[in-house]
Amino acid sequence: MKLEQGKCAECGRKLSTGYETDSHNTALDKFASPHRPYFCSAECVDRAITTPVNTALDEWDDFLNESRTYGDKAAEEWEKIKSFRDQRPATFKRKFDSAAQSYFNDYFAAFAEREAERNAEELAKAHEKFVKEEAKATAQALARAERFQEKEAARLAAEQEKVRLAEIEAEKLKPIPLQIPSDHSRFEGVHVLGPAGSGKTTLAQEFIIHDILRDDSPALIILDPKGTLVDRVKRLDVIDPDRLVIIDATHPHPAKLGLFVKSANPAVNAEQIVNQAISTYRYIFEASNFSFTAKQSILFENVVRLMFETGGTLSSLIDFLRRYHPKRAGDFADMLGTVTPDLREFFQYDFPDSYESTAKEINVRLQQIKQKPILRAMFDTTERHVDFFDCIQNGKIVLVNSGMSLDPDTSRMIGRFVIAMVLNAVYVRATMPKSEWCPAFMLIDEFQEFVDVAKTPELLRFPREYNFGTMVLHHNMYATEIDEAVRVAISTNTGIKFCADPRGMDLNYMARDFFCEPEFLRRQQVNDTHVHFAHVMRRKYNTPVSVRVRRGNIEELSQRTEAEVAELDRENVAKVHTGPVVKFISEDEWIDLAQAGYLDEDTGKMYDRNIIYKIDKSIQRYHVGSAVLSQPAPSTTSPSPSPTLPKPGDDRPEDW
Structure with a gap:
């Protein structure tokens, strides 16, 4: 057994705060001894008392051939003192008991005072430690709460942003x-x-x-x-x-858009x-x-x-x-x-x-x-x-x-x-x-x-x-x-x-x-x-x-x-267009017009309308040459000569 301050005398484990003050955890009531061993539990107390040892009170027992426990040793010591007291006169016994009682009272009073001081000191340390740990725990709890609030705020913000984006998407999908x-x-x-x-x-x-x-x-x-x-x-x-x-x-009347015309505007x-x-x-x-x-x-x-x-x-x-x-x-x-x-x-x-x-x-x-x-x-x-x-x-x-x-x-x-x-x-x-x-x-x-x-x-x-x-x-x-x-x-x-x-x-x-x-x-x-x-x-x-x-x-x-659209076209022709009407027709229409008498296929003259017809068999596109456009429009009341139009299949004149 090793006696150390603040540790169990039996197992050596550190004593918990205030635990050793419990009477059943001390050896005080088990034997009288100047030493003050402490134990962490009742089990350690019982184990210490009943365990055979070769020493008692830190002294070697050379005269004993068998091991004794602390309880046996304490009992023997007490028997010696008790037998000495019992052999004395009653007056001595009263004085002895009174002195012993006074001694024990002083001893236990001093012990109690020391115990109170030690307990107060340990309680102060424990309280200080508790305060620190409580402050630390409080700080950690606050930190955890703050982190939780931050995470919760971030989560809520993310959800709100998700809702906002969803609303935006919904608004975008909803046509305005x-x-x-x-x-x-x-x-x-x-x-x-x-x-x-x-x-x-x-x-x-x-x-x-x-x-x-x-x-x-x-x-x-x-x-x-x-x-x-x-x-x-x-x-x-x-x-x-x-x-x-x-x-x-x-439009049959091409617009005049001369390339080399100077503007009349002085600006x-x-x-x-x-x-x-x-x-x-x-x-x-x-x-x-x-x-x-x-x-x-x-x-x-x-x-x-x-x-x-x-x-x-x-x-x-x-x-x-x-x-x-x-x-x-x-x-x-x-x-x-x-x-x-x-x-x-x-x-x-x-x-x-x-x-x-x-x-x-x-x-x-x-x-x-x-x-x-x-x-x-x-x-x-x-x-x-x-x-x-x-x-x-x-x-x-x-x-x-x-x-x-x-x-x-x-x-x-x-x-x-x-x-x-x-x-x-x-x-x-x-x-x-x-x-x-x-x-x-x-x-x-x-x-x-x-x-x-x-x-x-x-x-x-x-x-x-x-x-x-x-x-x-x-x-x-x-x-x-x-x-x-x-x-x-x-x-x-x-x-x-x-x-x-x-x-x-x-x-x-x-x-x-x-x-x-x-x-x-x-x-x-x-x-x-x-x-x-x-x-x-x-x-x-x-x-x-x-x-x-x-x-x-x-x-x-x-x-x-x-009728209003036709009138608008006529007014617009007067403003921006010039030249005879150019009628684009197909080959069949060309033949039909010639047979109907509207078109003289040999002379290219028109006798009933102010229209010039032209066909291009090779690409079925319809063109009119500048030589034709430079001529005045034929009269609708009397025939007038018109530039010769080639028949379908004829070679095109150079000016077409």
Whole structure:
């Protein structure tokens, strides 16, 4: 047995606070001893008393041959003292007992005091430890509670965010009526993409209706290769006929749109017009998949300047390039005598040595344009009956049907010409006070027909500075005509976007452009009553919303009667068209007319109508040459000669 402070004398385990003060856990009542062993439990006390030992009270028992317990040793010691006391007189016994009692009282009082101090000290330590542990536990509990609250707050926030996103998705899926953006927003460009039948035309009509019903109605230029939208708009009775200017490539009377016509408006700088014209013709030529070399560009720029200064036409330009040479310049002496010295010196000194072969190359390309009858009829003239600058400034509505159904190449050239002329007119505003700028918008359907890596970014980026906005509509972003540079220009330079049910590679491209899931775009479909589009707008909608537009919106407005439409066409012909009527017919119709007596097949004369008929058997396309268009229209009352028309199968005369 080893006696150590604060440990059990039997097992050596550390005593728990206050446990040893229990009477049954001490040896005090079991034996008298100056030592004070403590035990952790009653079992240890009993085991210590009954365990045989070789020592008693830290002394070796040499005189004993057998082991004794502490209890035996204590009993023997007590018997010795007791027998000594018992042998004494009663007085001694009383004094002895009194002294022993006093001793034990003092001893136990001192012991109790020491025990109280030790217990107080241990209790203080235990209390301090308890306070620390309680503080630690409290801090840990607070930390756990705080972490729990943070996790709970994060969980609740995540759930709320999930609910919010779900609500946003639900709101996006729930179509809202289209609200036409402000003019300022539309100046940043509008892009509409969707496959055939997705409702692009219906959406465009909603913009048009909004603009024509406004009190401060802006100028509108609508370029429609198919002609469907043009026909619907011109039938609206709410539009003042004086506002309408119609350029229709399919109309029997071609419009006069001379290439080298100077503007009569004093605000238009002549040099600016020439520079813009050079850029315009390059843009037009690229519609036929060819462009100028550096050397061709130099010659072409000077020839264009010559045509502007002398009032030339497409035919005179071709004739000059074909026949001009300084040594035989007699036919052009008067023309060169009126131009600037620099331009005259170029043709007198630089042209013979370096540019004769180049002139032939350019001439071949110009002939490709002249051979297009509609282009020849429109552009080979010294007059231009449509002043796009005047139309924009006075809030006109210009409707352009470029005639894609007749000839796609011709349609592209006419469309590019109109786009370039509109841009040129917009740039003239730079010379005017901003207060005089009338808001204007251009709508281009089938935009892929007119895209160009140089002109498209210019069309979408620069005119917005002059209160002019462009709305482009097309079927897909990965069309053959649209390369990556054009895609980037469209995505970057349009602040308002609409998309419905894209397909193929367009789906993921537009999802990235709209910052949404592809499935959201696929959900935008047409139903019996509405068309639906995903819609985003810069600085307003950070995420796309679904908008709806009522089908048949334009038909709900008051319409002109057929007689009123016919009268409108006649008035428009007087404003922008010229020349005899060109009637496109089939081979069977040609024969029927000849048999009916309307057409003299041998002379090509018409006896009952002011109409010229023409057929091309090889491609079933219908053309009319400049020689015919330059003739006055035959009278409806008396026959008059008309240029000889070739019979089907005959060789075509050189001037056709």
